[in-house]
Amino acid sequence: MPRGGTGRHACLSPGPPRRGRVVAVHGHHFQVHDGEHVIGCVTRGKKGGVACGDWVRFASTHACSGVIERIEPRRNLLYRSDRHRSKLIAANLDQALVVVAAVPLFREELLIRCLLACEAADIPARIILNKTDLAETADLAEALRAYATLGYTLTAVSALGDIAALQALLRGRTSVLVGASGTGKSSLLNRLVPTARATVGEISQVLDAGRHTTTHTRLHALPGGQASGSLIDSPGMQEFGLEHLRTRDLMHAFPEIRGRLGLCRFHDCRHVREPGCAVLEAAQAGGILPSRLRVYHSLLQDR
Numbered sequence: 501m502p503r504g505g506t507g508r509h510a511c512l513s514p515g516p517p518r519r520g521r522v523v524a525v526h527g528h529h530f531q532v533h534d535g536e537h538v539i540g541c542v543t544r545g546k547k548g549g550v551a552c553g554d555w556v557r558f559a560s561t562h563a564c565s566g567v568i569e570r571i572e573p574r575r576n577l578l579y580r581s582d583r584h585r586s587k588l589i590a591a592n593l594d595q596a597l598v599v600v601a602a603v604p605l606f607r608e609e610l611l612i613r614c615l616l617a618c619e620a621a622d623i624p625a626r627i628i629l630n631k632t633d634l635a636e637t638a639d640l641a642e643a644l645r646a647y648a649t650l651g652y653t654l655t656a657v658s659a660l661g662d663i664a665a666l667q668a669l670l671r672g673r674t675s676v677l678v679g680a681s682g683t684g685k686s687s688l689l690n691r692l693v694p695t696a697r698a699t700v701g702e703i704s705q706v707l708d709a710g711r712h713t714t715t716h717t718r719l720h721a722l723p724g725g726q727a728s729g730s731l732i733d734s735p736g737m738q739e740f741g742l743e744h745l746r747t748r749d750l751m752h753a754f755p756e757i758r759g760r761l762g763l764c765r766f767h768d769c770r771h772v773r774e775p776g777c778a779v780l781e782a783a784q785a786g787g788i789l790p791s792r793l794r795v796y797h798s799l800l801q802d803r
């Protein structure tokens with residue numbers, strides 16, 4: 501059994517393609533769970549683009565391995581992108597849990613970018629504030645209250661303490677843990693799926709940042725049988741590239757802008773400094789977080 505995986509490794513006799521779910525991604529190697537076994541698979545040729553959580557058709561070959569023939573249509577796909585390529589995070593999600601913490605240093609822009617990617621992919625997002633056992637967390641909890649009014653429920657937990665509130669959110673769903681390195685994603689996973697035994701890293705005091713301990717995305721079955729749901733742990737990121745979002749996508753990915761589209765004087769308003777802009781007026785009246793408007797404007801500059 502792969503550490504923290506789902507099911508047993510198997511050598512199967514070759515046969516017609518079967519259905520399975522991708523539970524781990526290691527570069528061009530994938531682990532596929534067919535409901536009973538985990539089979540190491542590759543893709544045919546150079547075809548990449550398989551994400552953790554994908555449902556695939558695969559054929560078992562002569563060894564203890566298989567070949568992914570095709571990816572079934574996805575319900576959704578969470579990914580980030582830079583100028584050169586896309587980095588797939590996970591597919592077919594019921595929700596994304598964006599994990600934040602006061603230690604290492606909280607970076608609001610990373611949270612905002614994670615939430616934008618979720619919005620653009622039409623994946624419901626929640627914020628999980630971890631490390632409530634640390635005194636520094638109280639101020640962050642206060643600062644994040646404004647996010648609840650945007651529709652992102654905040655759940656505060658400690659991986660060292662009571663995680664019942666988080667457990668309740670996961671039941672029967674496929675969820676992914678995303679966020680900055682060192683916020684405690686793998687620590688939370690280990691509490692929720694004790695057999696996962698995921699490696700937990702130290703935090704660099706010098707850099708006040710995580711050390712990118714988790715290097716691969718992996719799906720874990722939550723305890724209690726099939727209906728319990730699945731939890732995907734992903735590597736923490738330092739940056740969250742959003743090259744794939746065009747100006748229009750961005751406007752829609754900010755709920756506070758989306759809700760005001762059509763209310764500006766000019767129909768092609770970009771909400772930067774146009775007169776009669778409903779978004780800027782709302783911001784001036786204190787109805788929009790300045791930090792979020794700043795990120796919106798800086799993202800527009802790249803487009």
Ligand SMILES: Nc1nc2c(ncn2[C@@H]2O[C@H](COP(=O)(O)OP(=O)(O)OP(=O)(O)O)[C@@H](O)[C@H]2O)c(=O)[nH]1
Pocket residue numbers: 630631632633634657658659660661679680681682683684685686687688699700701702703710711712713714715734735736737
């Ligand atoms: N005090 C406190 N420390 C925690 C908590 N959760 C995690 N940590 C610590 O935070 C550090 C990073 O934890 P990880 O679980 O490795 O963080 P991660 O988000 O998985 O990091 P990456 O895999 O690099 O993305 C470790 O030293 C953990 O012991 C918590 O609730 N409270």
Ligand SMILES: [Mg+2]
Pocket residue numbers: 685686687699700713714734735736
């Ligand atoms: Mg981790």
Ligand SMILES: [Zn+2]
Pocket residue numbers: 764769770771772774776777778779780
């Ligand atoms: Zn406007």
